[in-house]
Amino acid sequence: MQVTPAHASAARNFCLHAHEGQTRKYSAKPYSTHPFRVxxxxxxxxxxxxxxxxxxxxDVLEAGFDTTLEQLREAFPAEICELVERVSRYETCLARYVGKLAQCPLACRLKIADLIANVETLHLEPVQFSYRYLTKSLYTDRQLAHKNTPLAAAFLTEWRKQRRIYKTRNEHTKALACS
Known part of the structure; x- marks a missing residue:
């Protein structure tokens, strides 16, 4: 089946419903702002x-959300469901997860867009979380970057910006702890 703009519109509505009432981890923003940015x-x-x-x-298939793969398959064409399932994090091993993504150029683009959207909001996160995420996201991007140069370049630009913010926040936190 050909995926059309109508499917994207239906996905937008499904996203709003699936994430209704949920907020981002460290802010009061609606969770749907993240998939909308992606x-x-x-x-x-x-x-x-x-x-x-x-x-x-x-993100609808990930832990903490109530959507099942069967519900997704009932609502959307197989191509969409397969892509969403591929990027959903079931693997506990980051290297295996990234290896699975690397087999599909569309999954690489989707994951890098997800990384950008997450990195853009790191300044709202606790300093310790920001550091861990910056490290993990750079590893993931470097493994997938050769699959999608324009998005990878956008990721690195945002990553560098957030790294500078992290360093400033970390230095400020250390200074406060010493005073």
Whole structure:
């Protein structure tokens, strides 16, 4: 089945419903702001309805959310469901997870857009979390970057910006602890 803009619109609505009442981990922002940003990045760098739809849906199968793969399959074409399932983090081993992503260029684009959206909000996170995420996200991006140069370049730009913010916050936190 051909994935159309109507599927992306349906994914947007599904995302709103699936994440209704949920907030981002360290802020009061609605959780849906994250998948909306991922979909926006994918629309900007890819533009395909398949990528945009998967961007809206990329987190609905993860722990803490109530959507099942069967529900997703009932609502969307197989191509969307397969992409969402591929980027959903079931693996506890980061290297295996990244290896699974690397087999699919669309999954690489989706994951890098997800990394960008997460890194953009790191200044809202606790300093210790920011450091761990910066490290993990750089590893993931470096493993996938050769699959998608424009998005990878955008990720590195945002990563460097957030790293500077982290260093400033970390130095400020240390200074406060010493006073």
């Amino acid at each position: 979909a926006e990045l994918l629309n900007l760098y890819d533009g395909s309805p398949l990528s945009v739809a998967a961007g809206y849906l990329h």
